[in-house]
Amino acid sequence: MSQFPIIHADDALRYLKARQLENDSVTLDDIRRTAGTGDAMSNAPLQDLRTKLLLLKKKFPEKLTKRDPQGGRFESEACGIVHAGLANVDRRVRADHDFWTWLAVDLLADIVEWRFGTAGRPAQNANYGIGTRAENMFFRLWLRADLGKTPGTEPYALAKMGDQDLWRSHLLRQGYANARSIVRALLKLQAGKLTTQNKTAKKLAGGEDPNGVRMLAKRLRRMRANVVFEYLSTEQADALVYELSLDLKKGK
Structure with missing residues (x-):
């Protein structure tokens, strides 16, 4: 060196x-x-x-x-x-x-x-x-x-893709960001490009809204205690983020 x-x-x-x-x-x-x-x-x-x-x-x-x-x-x-x-x-x-x-x-x-x-x-x-x-x-x-x-x-x-709040609050400072497939799934979600089984997820509300991407981040943090995200394939990560986002508040 x-x-x-x-x-x-x-x-x-x-x-x-x-x-x-x-x-x-x-x-x-x-x-x-x-x-x-x-x-x-x-x-x-x-x-x-x-x-x-x-x-x-x-x-x-x-x-x-x-x-x-x-x-x-x-x-x-x-x-x-x-x-x-x-x-x-x-x-x-x-x-x-x-x-x-x-x-x-x-x-x-x-x-x-x-x-x-x-x-x-x-x-x-x-x-x-x-x-x-x-x-x-x-x-x-x-x-x-x-x-x-x-x-x-x-x-x-x-x-x-993604704004400063998404990157700094919900990606770079989170342990689940070690799993690149999860990071990319979240980015695709917020860009309106997350598709699984021919279904496209809608972007979540961002900013301070507690029922949008902030809630998704909380769910991912909780799941990380029991799921090794690093082992998920791209398809599995996309499907997981899609399912976790279904009932959350959508963005504009």
């Missing part, structure tokens, strides 16, 4: 605090480290990833407001770019929490701030993965694409 860039979470926190205070007492050069052995990994794929994300960003407003739906649309398009851009990076590198911290705090920090920072309020530390890797913007996008990727000419079509 090659050497690769990392930033430890505690160092990242010191740097971000100093930056918020417009204090240059802690710089990126002070906190940037390397892990691994041998020659340094090529920087070209990472720079190419940055270039592609910046090109995508140009299609969106220069500034986003709090809870701006444009931010969710950006993430929908960006997840496939992040996943494909890191496809040839050693999986041991991708397994290192500190690599993702470096990616967010150093290479792609301006994109994190554009996505989550607002006037007078910088992005939260969690958006950089400090405290929990699951909230690191780019790890989250990579995981979203990895869970939703399917064979075919449009491998990220499913990963692009």
